[in-house]
Amino acid sequence: MSWKIKALTKSLWVFHAACSPCNNCDIEILDLITPRYDVERFGITLAGSVRHADALLVTGVPNFKTKERLKMLYSQAPKPCLVVAIGGCACGRVMFRDSYNSPCRVDEVIPVDVYIPGCPPKPEAMIAGIVKLINKVKGK
Amino acid sequence: MNILFNYLIFPGFLFSACIGLLAGWVDRKVTARIQWRKGPPWHQNFTDIIKLLGKETIVPQAAKMTFLLSPFLSVLAVVLVATILGKSIISPLDWFIGDLIVVLYLLIIPAVALIMGASASRNPFASVGASREMKLVLAYELPFILSIITVIIKSAGAIQIGSILERQMSFGSHLASLSGILAFIAAIFCMQAKLGFVPFDVAEADQEIMCGTLIEYSGLPLAMFKLTKALLLYTMPVLLISLFWGRDLSPLALIGKYVVLLVVIILIKNTNPRLRIDQALRFFWGPVTVIAALAVILALFGR
Amino acid sequence: MEDVVARIKEKFSSRILKSEEKSSRRIYLDINPADIPATAKFIFKDLGCRFVITTGTDTPAGIEMLYHFSQDSSGKLISLRALIVDKKHPQIESIAPIIKGAEWIEREIWELLGVNFIGHPNLTHLLLIDDWPEGKYPLRKEER
Numbered sequence: 001m002s003w004k005i006k007a008l009t010k011s012l013w014v015f016h017a018a019c020s021p022c023n024n025c026d027i028e029i030l031d032l033i034t035p036r037y038d039v040e041r042f043g044i045t046l047a048g049s050v051r052h053a054d055a056l057l058v059t060g061v062p063n064f065k066t067k068e069r070l071k072m073l074y075s076q077a078p079k080p081c082l083v084v085a086i087g088g089c090a091c092g093r094v095m096f097r098d099s100y101n102s103p104c105r106v107d108e109v110i111p112v113d114v115y116i117p118g119c120p121p122k123p124e125a126m127i128a129g130i131v132k133l134i135n136k137v138k139g140k
Numbered sequence: 141m142n143i144l145f146n147y148l149i150f151p152g153f154l155f156s157a158c159i160g161l162l163a164g165w166v167d168r169k170v171t172a173r174i175q176w177r178k179g180p181p182w183h184q185n186f187t188d189i190i191k192l193l194g195k196e197t198i199v200p201q202a203a204k205m206t207f208l209l210s211p212f213l214s215v216l217a218v219v220l221v222a223t224i225l226g227k228s229i230i231s232p233l234d235w236f237i238g239d240l241i242v243v244l245y246l247l248i249i250p251a252v253a254l255i256m257g258a259s260a261s262r263n264p265f266a267s268v269g270a271s272r273e274m275k276l277v278l279a280y281e282l283p284f285i286l287s288i289i290t291v292i293i294k295s296a297g298a299i300q301i302g303s304i305l306e307r308q309m310s311f312g313s314h315l316a317s318l319s320g321i322l323a324f325i326a327a328i329f330c331m332q333a334k335l336g337f338v339p340f341d342v343a344e345a346d347q348e349i350m351c352g353t354l355i356e357y358s359g360l361p362l363a364m365f366k367l368t369k370a371l372l373l374y375t376m377p378v379l380l381i382s383l384f385w386g387r388d389l390s391p392l393a394l395i396g397k398y399v400v401l402l403v404v405i406i407l408i409k410n411t412n413p414r415l416r417i418d419q420a421l422r423f424f425w426g427p428v429t430v431i432a433a434l435a436v437i438l439a440l441f442g443r
Numbered sequence: 444m445e446d447v448v449a450r451i452k453e454k455f456s457s458r459i460l461k462s463e464e465k466s467s468r469r470i471y472l473d474i475n476p477a478d479i480p481a482t483a484k485f486i487f488k489d490l491g492c493r494f495v496i497t498t499g500t501d502t503p504a505g506i507e508m509l510y511h512f513s514q515d516s517s518g519k520l521i522s523l524r525a526l527i528v529d530k531k532h533p534q535i536e537s538i539a540p541i542i543k544g545a546e547w548i549e550r551e552i553w554e555l556l557g558v559n560f561i562g563h564p565n566l567t568h569l570l571l572i573d574d575w576p577e578g579k580y581p582l583r584k585e586e587r
Contacts, residue, residue, distance in 0.1 A: 003190065003194070004191075004194030007187050007190040007191035007194055008191055008194065010184075010187045010191070011184065011187040011188045011191045035175055035176040035177045038172070038177040038178055038179075040168075040172060040177065040178075040179065040180055041172075041177070041178045041179060041180055041181070042180075043180055043181075043184055043187060043188075047351075048345065048346070048347055048350045048351035048355075049350045049351040049354065049355040049356075051198060051355065051356060051357065051358040051362075052351065052354070052357075052358065052362065054191070054195075064571070064572040065572055076198070078195045078196045078197070078198050078358040078359055079195070079196050080194075080195070100581040101570075101571065101581070
């Protein structure tokens with residue numbers, strides 16, 4: 001396993017890319033950096049700019065406007081960049097499948113590495129998803 | 141050859157980078173503990189730098205050459221300051237007269253490099269960050285130079301760090317006098333601003349302008365800027381110790397004094413909110429300049 | 444605290460078709476679509492009520508527009524109900540020249556329900572993308 005991947009898994013800077021969600025998943029993401037769950041002990045911190053991002057946390061259903069911006073965000077993040085789809089809406093759109101303003105799923109716009117379903121997913125579920133992501137990246 | 145060893149290994153790049161990154165970890169761990177969290181492991185800062193070296197570097201299309209040059213410029217400057225300080229502490233009077241002035245000039249280069257790099261990236265958020273950084277530099281340089289002038293006056297006009305140290309070893313630390321204490325307090329505030337820590341981190345790492353000056357940086361240049369911050373975290377307290385508290389600089393005493401200053405920095409960082417740029421300006425040109433000017437006047441009278 | 448409902452009824456007695464008091468703080472007044480600008484101007488400017496929002500619904504009888512005003516001192520909510528019967532080309536006069544805060548909600552109702560607001564300063568897309576197909580109004584019932 002190359003040193004780049006090893007360093008990436010121990011120091012993951014996440015960027016929160018919200019495609020107009022209902023914000024429940026966003027509240028649970030911010031829950032992760034509170035003292036009860038504290039993901040900073042794994043090296044995960046919130047990055048302010050997308051150019052500092054190692055992982056994009058995508059929430060919400062992409063609509064016509066945010067679809068373009070999501071693609072642009074993914075191309076602006078320096079590779080290697082992982083994508084995590086958080087919440088039922090980002091995983092497969094659930095009840096917004098037939099909506100007039102939702103043209104596609106997240107993984108039809110950008111390649112997703114890990115899906116964390118839930119509405120919203122509990123912080124424990126998100127940490128389990130992060131562990132699965134790190135194992136998947138290391139196993140490459 | 142000896143100079144190269146001093147610059148690159150000890151007390152230059154490798155030594156000060158390791159100490160600086162470890163000090164940065166201490167800051168993160170103590171901050172986490174204060175917030176009832178656990179905090180990152182000891183090697184976190186090193187892993188951050190290594191990870192950044194493995195990412196690709198994206199250069200904006202409209203950026204000029206200074207975009208890539210400025211991070212390396214700031215690292216080179218701060219490493220030079222660390223080398224000068226280290227050599228002055230180990231063998232005073234070995235360097236040249238006037239190296240205090242050189243150190244002062246070199247310490248402005250990181251801020252200037254940040255402004256240059258931010259302006260070269262042609263991003264509107266970066267230009268907001270650059271303008272804030274410019275105003276902050278204007279604010280804190282004045283009281284900082286006044287407190288340095290206090291030290292020079294109290295050392296009978298010596299402008300070599302080595303001779304200031306020698307004078308303190310014979311006559312006692314400059315901190316043992318009233319003007320010394322006042323100048324030290326002013327210098328601590330200026331150090332907090334130069335390091336870019338809360339309450340004066342309005343220029344960069346600002347969640348409202350998406351990291352301000354560093355917004356377009358990625359990969360190796362970003363690693364260089366993070367390294368500059370770590371190097372400054374080692375260099376600035378050691379500079380203040382050698383100028384104000386330099387009576388006893390044996391390794392154990394030096395480490396103890398460095399830890400004390402680190403605790404002061406972390407304490408100020410964790411108990412204060414971030415100041416707006418106009419509040420910071422008013423703070424530095426108001427109370428802090430008054431304290432520093434008072435220190436100069438008292439030093440002129442021999443107190 | 445003046446009784447705003449009494450003043451509205453006294454000034455526009457001829458134009459109010461029906462008045463319904465759902466509760467002590469909730470009044471619905473039915474008027475013709477053509478009388479909306481004058482009534483809205485009276486309630487907003489002369490009585491000093493706050494414009495809350497406009498709502499539109501697609502009903503079998505027509506497109507029902509509700510204009511909500513709030514008298515913050517008493518907590519009363521006055522809603523003007525206007526029914527636009529023509530569903531092929533629904534239109535109503537815009538209150539955006541009178542109440543600047545109504546500009547955006549009228550843009551939203553135009554793009555989602557298809558109601559043309561006569562005299563609106565800037566009738567362009569707000570939520571949907573700019574090249575949304577003409578004639579497709581997502582919140583109309585026949586869109587299913």
